[in-house]
Amino acid sequence: MIRFPQDFIWGASTASYQIEGAWQEDGKGPSIWDNFCHTAGKIADNHNGDEACDHYHRYPEDVALMRDLGLDAYRFSTAWTRLFPQGRGQPNSKGCDFYDRLIDSLLDVGIQPWLCFYHWDLPQALQDKGGWTARDIVYWFADYAGYVAEQYGDRVEHFLMLNEPGSVAFLGHLLGQHAPGLSDINAFLAATHHQNLAQGLALKLLRELNADWQLGTALNLQPAHAVSESEEDQQAAKLFDTFANRNFLDPLLLGGYPALSQGLLEPYVKNDDIAAIKQPLNFLGLNLYTRFLIQANSSSLMGISQAPPPADAELTDMGWEVYPAAMYEQLMNLKEKYGNPAVYITENGAAFADALNHRGQVNDTRRIRYLESHLAATQKALAQGANVKGYFVWSLLDNFEWAEGYHKRFGLVYVDYADKQRIPKASYTWFNKLICKGGFTLSQLDS
Ligand code: GCO
Numbered sequence: 127m128i129r130f131p132q133d134f135i136w137g138a139s140t141a142s143y144q145i146e147g148a149w150q151e152d153g154k155g156p157s158i159w160d161n162f163c164h165t166a167g168k169i170a171d172n173h174n175g176d177e178a179c180d181h182y183h184r185y186p187e188d189v190a191l192m193r194d195l196g197l198d199a200y201r202f203s204t205a206w207t208r209l210f211p212q213g214r215g216q217p218n219s220k221g222c223d224f225y226d227r228l229i230d231s232l233l234d235v236g237i238q239p240w241l242c243f244y245h246w247d248l249p250q251a252l253q254d255k256g257g258w259t260a261r262d263i264v265y266w267f268a269d270y271a272g273y274v275a276e277q278y279g280d281r282v283e284h285f286l287m288l289n290e291p292g293s294v295a296f297l298g299h300l301l302g303q304h305a306p307g308l309s310d311i312n313a314f315l316a317a318t319h320h321q322n323l324a325q326g327l328a329l330k331l332l333r334e335l336n337a338d339w340q341l342g343t344a345l346n347l348q349p350a351h352a353v354s355e356s357e358e359d360q361q362a363a364k365l366f367d368t369f370a371n372r373n374f375l376d377p378l379l380l381g382g383y384p385a386l387s388q389g390l391l392e393p394y395v396k397n398d399d400i401a402a403i404k405q406p407l408n409f410l411g412l413n414l415y416t417r418f419l420i421q422a423n424s425s426s427l428m429g430i431s432q433a434p435p436p437a438d439a440e441l442t443d444m445g446w447e448v449y450p451a452a453m454y455e456q457l458m459n460l461k462e463k464y465g466n467p468a469v470y471i472t473e474n475g476a477a478f479a480d481a482l483n484h485r486g487q488v489n490d491t492r493r494i495r496y497l498e499s500h501l502a503a504t505q506k507a508l509a510q511g512a513n514v515k516g517y518f519v520w521s522l523l524d525n526f527e528w529a530e531g532y533h534k535r536f537g538l539v540y541v542d543y544a545d546k547q548r549i550p551k552a553s554y555t556w557f558n559k560l561i562c563k564g565g566f567t568l569s570q571l572d573s
Contacts, residue, residue: 128505129565135516136561137199139473141245143175144525146205148182152220155211157247162305173531179523180546185228187548191539193235195554196561200237201472201518203245203289204274213249214266222277229281241278242286243271246294253306258317267324272331283340286411287328290346291321292370303529319394322377322403329405344411344472347371349452350418353433358422362430366420377403379464411472414453416446443477443534450499457507457514466513474500475520477534488540488551498568519557
């Protein structure tokens with residue numbers, strides 16, 4: 127039996143734009159994702175989050191699903207433009223009321239609300255002023271986070287500043303695959319530094335507002351492995367790890383950018399920015415799905431590119447290699463090189479081509495096997511002293527998977543997007559049993 131500590135926190139994660147829908151309801155303003163999706167050709171089959179899972183109206187049903195799942199905690203994000211339609215200025219009371227209702231519903235069934243201030247849906251009005259490339263955003267974000275914390279901090283104890291600033295910088299400002307759809311090295315570097323700085327200001331402000339709040343942030347930290355032993359590929363992997371992982375980990379936990387990136391980031395770093403970024407955390411959120419194989423590639427923007435997984439690798443529906451050792455590797459890396467901070471795995475899960483069988487059920491044995499293998503790797507790191515305090519599966523519900531639209535299903539609960547019906551999958555039942563038992567025995571599941 128693979129067991130976890132009695133006080134280990136079991137949760138599930140979602141994000142506002144991916145599940146809420148109601149994109150214009152009750153005074154909500156447009157976000158960059160609303161506009162990105164409404165731009166033809168950006169998203170698979172021009173899908174968008176206008177309705178998503180309609181969580182805005184169906185949250186009571188979703189909270190009941192969380193209750194029956196036996197969750198200790200639920201990680202969600204607030205939509206900045208539901209609270210501040212123009213990003214700043216007068217708060218929108220109806221938007222605020224939604225999160226009041228959601229939080230109260232969670233507390234009513236004994237589930238801890240874990241609130242993330244930012245899961246990518248920046249107000250378009252702030253993007254029009256430069257968004258993450260404008261240094262003033264650090265103040266706009268801190269003001270927003272301070273307001274939200276004061277609004278809900280009487281009932282919410284755990285706050286996450288950002289979700290995956292690395293993805294925002296890379297996908298949204300360098301590769302152009304995510305909103306705001308920029309492909310510019312300077313935008314990438316500015317977004318990297320300004321998110322770090324905004325996070326630091328918000329952490330400092332919240333710490334001053336209430337020393338009892340548990341403050342953290344969620345970083346995507348996929349290990350980067352060189353595709354070959356060649357010097358070029360080894361260097362490429364180191365460069366990728368620097369810009370995707372260490373540029374967010376090191377200033378926050380070690381108090382400085384890695385040597386490889388200092389020169390490029392230097393134009394954006396002013397005065398005592400580094401000291402402002404390095405703020406004490408109560409926990410670090412780790413979002414981990416796979417590893418990346420990296421190769422040198424002279425024709426690509428930074429001379430590096432991702433290599434395809436090994437021919438014999440098992441892949442998820444996203445084309446990501448199923449590589450549970452990445453979880454062990456990253457948890458031990460945080461233990462050995464970053465002071466063994468308290469870590470909650472705030473995202474881990476997999477997309478598979480889930481379909482209803484003739485009995486209207488989803489027998490997602492591949493997802494169960496994926497979760498088991500990654501939890502076994504987690505438990506192995508725990509047993510070797512990694513300070514892992516909890517695990518949030520991505521995701522509670524199938525939802526809008528960014529550029530892939532609704533084609534990729536990560537949920538423990540299947541969503542029929544035609545009528546928004548929720549159907550718990552076999553992995554939902556499996557996760558409930560795991561939570562009840564505090565562990566699991568590796569299933570002898572057929573594939
Ligand atoms: C991320 C985001 C989630 C994704 C999930 C699957 O980690 O990219 O936090 O919004 O949906 O990771 O890609």
